[in-house]
Amino acid sequence: MARMTMIEAIRNAHDLAMERDRTVVVFGEDVGYFGGVFRCTAGLQKKYGASRCFDAPINESGLVGAGIGMCAYGLKPVVEIQFADYVYPAYDQIVSEAARLRHRSAGQFTCPIVIRMPTGGGIFGGQTHSQSPEALFTHVAGLKVVVPSNPQDAKGLLLAAIEDPDPVIFLEPKRLYNGPFDGHHDRPVTPWKNHPLGDVDDNYYITPLGKAAIRRKGEAVTVLAYGTMVFVAEAAAEETGIDAEIIDLRTLLPLDLETIEASVKKTGRCVIIHEATRTSGFGAELSAIVQENCFFHLEAPIVRVAGWDTPYPHAQEWAYFPGPERLGRALRQVMEG
Amino acid sequence: MARMTMIEAIRNAHDLAMERDRTVVVFGEDVGYFGGVFRCTAGLQKKYGASRCFDAPINESGLVGAGIGMCAYGLKPVVEIQFADYVYPAYDQIVSEAARLRHRSAGQFTCPIVIRMPTGGGIFGGQTHSQSPEALFTHVAGLKVVVPSNPQDAKGLLLAAIEDPDPVIFLEPKRLYNGPFDGHHDRPVTPWKNHPLGDVDDNYYITPLGKAAIRRKGEAVTVLAYGTMVFVAEAAAEETGIDAEIIDLRTLLPLDLETIEASVKKTGRCVIIHEATRTSGFGAELSAIVQENCFFHLEAPIVRVAGWDTPYPHAQEWAYFPGPERLGRALRQVMEG
Amino acid sequence: MDTPKPLSLHVPEPGCRPGDAPAFSDFVIPKAGAVRRPSVDEAPEDMRDMAFSVVRVLNSAGEAVGPWSGLLTEEDLRRGLEHVLTLRIFDERMLKAQRQGKTSFYMQHLGEEAVSCAFRMALEDGDMNFPTYRQAGLLIAGGYPLTSMMNQIYSNSADPLKGRQLPVMYSARDHGFFTISGNLGTQFIQAVGWAMASAISGDTRISAAWIGDGSTSENDFHAALVFASTYKAPVILNIVNNQWAISTFQGMARGNAVTFAARGHGFGIPAIRVDGNDYLAVHAVAKWAAERARSGLGPTLIEHVTYRAGGHSTSDDPSAYRSRNEEQAWPLGDPVTRLKTHLITLGAWSEERHIQSIAEITDRVRLAQREAEAIGTLISGTHPSPRAMFDDVYAEMPPHLIRQRQEGGY
Amino acid sequence: MDTPKPLSLHVPEPGCRPGDAPAFSDFVIPKAGAVRRPSVDEAPEDMRDMAFSVVRVLNSAGEAVGPWSGLLTEEDLRRGLEHVLTLRIFDERMLKAQRQGKTSFYMQHLGEEAVSCAFRMALEDGDMNFPTYRQAGLLIAGGYPLTSMMNQIYSNSADPLKGRQLPVMYSARDHGFFTISGNLGTQFIQAVGWAMASAISGDTRISAAWIGDGSTSENDFHAALVFASTYKAPVILNIVNNQWAISTFQGMARGNAVTFAARGHGFGIPAIRVDGNDYLAVHAVAKWAAERARSGLGPTLIEHVTYRAGGHSTSDDPSAYRSRNEEQAWPLGDPVTRLKTHLITLGAWSEERHIQSIAEITDRVRLAQREAEAIGTLISGTHPSPRAMFDDVYAEMPPHLIRQRQEGGY
Numbered sequence A, B: 001m002a003r004m005t006m007i008e009a010i011r012n013a014h015d016l017a018m019e020r021d022r023t024v025v026v027f028g029e030d031v032g033y034f035g036g037v038f039r040c041t042a043g044l045q046k047k048y049g050a051s052r053c054f055d056a057p058i059n060e061s062g063l064v065g066a067g068i069g070m071c072a073y074g075l076k077p078v079v080e081i082q083f084a085d086y087v088y089p090a091y092d093q094i095v096s097e098a099a100r101l102r103h104r105s106a107g108q109f110t111c112p113i114v115i116r117m118p119t120g121g122g123i124f125g126g127q128t129h130s131q132s133p134e135a136l137f138t139h140v141a142g143l144k145v146v147v148p149s150n151p152q153d154a155k156g157l158l159l160a161a162i163e164d165p166d167p168v169i170f171l172e173p174k175r176l177y178n179g180p181f182d183g184h185h186d187r188p189v190t191p192w193k194n195h196p197l198g199d200v201d202d203n204y205y206i207t208p209l210g211k212a213a214i215r216r217k218g219e220a221v222t223v224l225a226y227g228t229m230v231f232v233a234e235a236a237a238e239e240t241g242i243d244a245e246i247i248d249l250r251t252l253l254p255l256d257l258e259t260i261e262a263s264v265k266k267t268g269r270c271v272i273i274h275e276a277t278r279t280s281g282f283g284a285e286l287s288a289i290v291q292e293n294c295f296f297h298l299e300a301p302i303v304r305v306a307g308w309d310t311p312y313p314h315a316q317e318w319a320y321f322p323g324p325e326r327l328g329r330a331l332r333q334v335m336e337g
Numbered sequence C, D: 001m002d003t004p005k006p007l008s009l010h011v012p013e014p015g016c017r018p019g020d021a022p023a024f025s026d027f028v029i030p031k032a033g034a035v036r037r038p039s040v041d042e043a044p045e046d047m048r049d050m051a052f053s054v055v056r057v058l059n060s061a062g063e064a065v066g067p068w069s070g071l072l073t074e075e076d077l078r079r080g081l082e083h084v085l086t087l088r089i090f091d092e093r094m095l096k097a098q099r100q101g102k103t104s105f106y107m108q109h110l111g112e113e114a115v116s117c118a119f120r121m122a123l124e125d126g127d128m129n130f131p132t133y134r135q136a137g138l139l140i141a142g143g144y145p146l147t148s149m150m151n152q153i154y155s156n157s158a159d160p161l162k163g164r165q166l167p168v169m170y171s172a173r174d175h176g177f178f179t180i181s182g183n184l185g186t187q188f189i190q191a192v193g194w195a196m197a198s199a200i201s202g203d204t205r206i207s208a209a210w211i212g213d214g215s216t217s218e219n220d221f222h223a224a225l226v227f228a229s230t231y232k233a234p235v236i237l238n239i240v241n242n243q244w245a246i247s248t249f250q251g252m253a254r255g256n257a258v259t260f261a262a263r264g265h266g267f268g269i270p271a272i273r274v275d276g277n278d279y280l281a282v283h284a285v286a287k288w289a290a291e292r293a294r295s296g297l298g299p300t301l302i303e304h305v306t307y308r309a310g311g312h313s314t315s316d317d318p319s320a321y322r323s324r325n326e327e328q329a330w331p332l333g334d335p336v337t338r339l340k341t342h343l344i345t346l347g348a349w350s351e352e353r354h355i356q357s358i359a360e361i362t363d364r365v366r367l368a369q370r371e372a373e374a375i376g377t378l379i380s381g382t383h384p385s386p387r388a389m390f391d392d393v394y395a396e397m398p399p400h401l402i403r404q405r406q407e408g409g410y
């Protein structure tokens, strides 16, 4: 056991995967010599050499496209997109190629690529360092979409993603890299070393994809969250005193419907929260699927709390960011409803 | 009044827009001399010259990126993407640039571009000539998303889109170009000239964006559809004898919630149908928003009928395509529920 | 500078449209044998001339001449002729089958047969091609069964791709043939990634990327050149310039550049133009590029100059946008005739044997077609089950797909 | 060919990393005045040499020499010096403000001031730039108010962009400055589209595209070159090669090409390299390219060779990936010092006037800063309301946004 930040946990996962499997290669912009702008790959080039961890030209389509070719050869590339906001140039390669390779070639060619990217806001990064594009990937058959919320999971889920035989979009909530930020931007953030989920096993282990985690048991209402919103939910539950059951989805696609269904059928109420813009966000799918499976157990409308349908602002960061106060209002609303 | 196919109606809209407004320019792959692979721009280059209607290199990002630059100058570009399946290379320009130009420049620069593309399946086009990517655009703040279902609307909505001061994604259901296909692939399709909606006013007119149309009044259940699914819904209603109210959304973003809400509150039941893959499809947003606004009126769970979460196949086209029979089953289900 | 006159938009137009007299006057073709053969390790800066000429081996008399000749035995050449003939006859039969409604779509190679057939002979087994829909010669010259190709075209129950893909979008890993994408250009950078992987793994295998003249405009063409140049990837970057992209002539993609091969110069990548209708020239240039790649000298860009004599696909009618006689005016002739003439000149072939060979090949293709159609065509026989639609989306079918498959009753 | 040896991946590395002795030995620099000045209508094929040398006007003695000199009056030069000094002092103050927590982020121009300042003087009002975050000189030399820039940097209530954008992501349409995107490369093709629009409209205005050395790897760089080449768009394509892309040296993007300028050759676009730390050279080359564009001769690619002397941004510490003394070793010197020396050599300037000028400019910047801070900084004063967040998403606010704004209570 060791105390790790989310960055250290991710670095450690890379290290163990590369040590264990010679076919794992890691590359991206500023990923090699420097070790990544968030330092998630620091030390790997020194340890495994420049042909297994290297810098790349600034071309996201090239990063993924080359990665797909490497998969066709038999390697397992782990590619870093510097910010999720910059994944769009690679969108065609991800949607038209990586996601469909196995299907269209009837299994002759597969694509076990992992595409990592820091996601989410809360760092005054403005519209191009704050986005949460997960719903643009959950609509794509053939992809898996993962969002860890703490060092323990970040390591286990990343190792699972690297082992996975299919393409995985791995979204890292950058606001959680150094501590469990709960949306109270005016308060100091407890560092991971003082949080139980900062306790990380040094050994190789897997946190299975497709399995959610219940962060807080509760009877009154089910809160579906992932990434930074998990801690926003914990804060809101505590501050409203509402006995919420908080589910950290961890994997959005494939979704752990079982855990969700059991919880909502128990509580009869459901609130969904994410940072991404509301319309057609992943919350829409969650609301639809909960409604389809728990309709006769619902005592109040399912409520979505999400980013506003605007570009992510700079000065108005905290008016945009869905914090404990907004979630608290929603919780009270569903309890009344 | 004239009888027009959807192709002729779209061609006519281009013609009237270019005649009326010198700043309207039309370009795309095979769009100039040849007039487009579906002939939607035939004759325009001859009539308006090669500097207002021209062929372009095969680069979708370039088509949209150049179009955005033209908008910044003061032109109104209408760009054709040859198939919706090929829009992904332009995704970054659409999402990061076109959609945000007005907001990030506080109105100094705007982007009145129209991006047209044939969408949907039913033509044995396989996975790259059949996709319905609308939900990948409805999640993007700053865009408008339009899907006409007949010649009358196609003309009026395209003229409205060209007049609109903001970027519009204009999805043309290719299976409807020549007639109202209802999913019965084993039967001949009535040509538009024998359908009332093939009656098109030759003059310039607008069909406002953001307004849905009720295609069939009904009391039993509300069916939310757009594009080809509108006719699939009409067939299913007739064949099941269920008194469905069929709403043709026409514009997905911004959505005509008023019309939807009124109908669902009346019927107490709702079925949503689209060709796109189910998970995180636009049906998810529709289900979520209906549930939020009509919860206490719902007598049965909202049901989604959609394309399966797989790539669009070739041989299995009709097993994939959501036809009247599948929708019929869903209608019976909600009536029982 | 005094007040300038109004600007105007330059929109490139082809030399001839329907009704015009076809003209390739601006197309300068050197004599066969005239172009030098640089050593593979010559500095890219010293090889720039290779991008502005055309490597040709077969002269008008049908003789193989110059520094690029002499690589193929008569046996090789007869096999080559068999390959290009097989591809042509295969295309004829499948075009007919499509017209008969036995499948939904087809794309032929008429006039371009030499490019993929000759190139394949310069590769080793284990090398990987990232082709477009117009390189079926790689399969035929590689010995891939014609019946398997037809099963894919017919989407029947023996289709190796389980009915999922549009006709001709083959995939044949064991034959060094990457799954064809309907999205133009994406495979170009993937091929570079495959080559990088081979280098990372200390392997000796190389890859070949394929793209059409029109598709060089796609952004991933750039990604491929950037990565290939930066990492010196062991890849051969092939541009098949068949003069047309559906209704759009090559000048729309080439722009103000003199040739497509010149694109390589911005990246320090050796670029070479070859007569794509000259089987021997294509093979020789491919060998040269393969040697560069395998010796660790990095990528080579090849522009194959050829002509798309047929329609773009069965959905296309070229008479709407180009002159009917353009094909006759095309200065590089027909690849099959030229190879045949060469063999006859060598005394290694005859009109009689040619007719006989065509008959034999036609029988073989017919036989394969009968086999395939016995299984099924798009409109008859047996097909992959709808169930197959749900397989291979993931290695292991997730719960939501199992639910959907059951909902569909498959 | 006998069994080849194993391949290996080539990963480019810079000449020097922390600890190494900096070396630009491989960087050949011609004497000032040595490079010819082609006539604007010379054929692109005949101008290839211009991509492999460096146009320089100022020699080591501070004299302006050669065919590219003589365009600017002493008055122009003094104004130019004022601009580069203003930009440098502005950067110093804003860096300090960021360290004081008055804003979230800043990006400086240290060492690159001449490029954008000199370029702006070669344009006409009405021309449009599509800049990156490192061309604020276009605004300063164009007379855009310093206070407006600071209001944007502070996201205060007078921010022209209503607090929406990251600091330095300016937009100033009336000053020919397109809204800066955080996504690299997208603006390059947009600039070409703007130029096409000008040509379509029979206008006489031109556009200028800007991109960094690292960002030339992005795919939209290709889109821009393809469209510019095909439509002969009246655009100047600027590559600012400041040797670094965050921690990645220019060789990672350049690959095996000798220069970035050479990229133009694959498209038949005249390409020219210029000493980016030489105010006179940048201005002269920009003038030449602008004349080509305005006379309907089409695009020109310019590689500005300069050096990013500071960190990439306030989030970056270069000492982690490059040698601290690299800046001293940089052979093209400091743009401000070189312009100052030139003016002194001309007898049009003196150390005294220089010190005085710095003092005056510092006062002006301080004054502007006081004005801006009186309105607000990111952590003090007044800011755009959250309400402003919902405006301008569309021309007219749709119902769902009105609902959301109300839900938020704004």
Ligand SMILES: Cc1ncc(C[n+]2csc(CCOP(=O)(O)OP(=O)(O)O)c2C)c(N)n1
Pocket: B029, B058, B060, B082, B086, B089, C132, C134, C182, C183, C184, C211, C212, C213, C214, C215, C216, C240, C242, C244, C245, C246, C308, C312
């Ligand atoms: C991304 C994308 N855009 C557009 C198309 C439509 N399309 C299919 S083939 C083609 C022309 C390609 O021409 P070229 O690259 O010269 O290849 P050729 O058909 O001549 O072999 C076009 C535009 C596509 N398949 N994918």
Ligand SMILES: Cc1ncc(C[n+]2csc(CCOP(=O)(O)OP(=O)(O)O)c2C)c(N)n1
Pocket: A029, A058, A060, A082, A086, A089, D132, D134, D182, D183, D184, D211, D212, D213, D214, D215, D216, D240, D242, D244, D245, D246, D308, D312
């Ligand atoms: C699409 C995209 N990918 C990555 C980034 C992250 N990023 C910001 S600046 C930068 C380096 C750019 O270097 P260069 O083009 O040389 O410009 P310079 O900063 O040197 O002026 C990177 C990688 C981005 N902003 N956008």
Ligand SMILES: [Mg+2]
Pocket: C212, C213, C214, C240, C241, C242, C243, C244, C245, C246, C308
């Ligand atoms: Mg072609």
Ligand SMILES: [Mg+2]
Pocket: D212, D213, D214, D240, D241, D242, D243, D244, D245, D246, D308
């Ligand atoms: Mg740089």
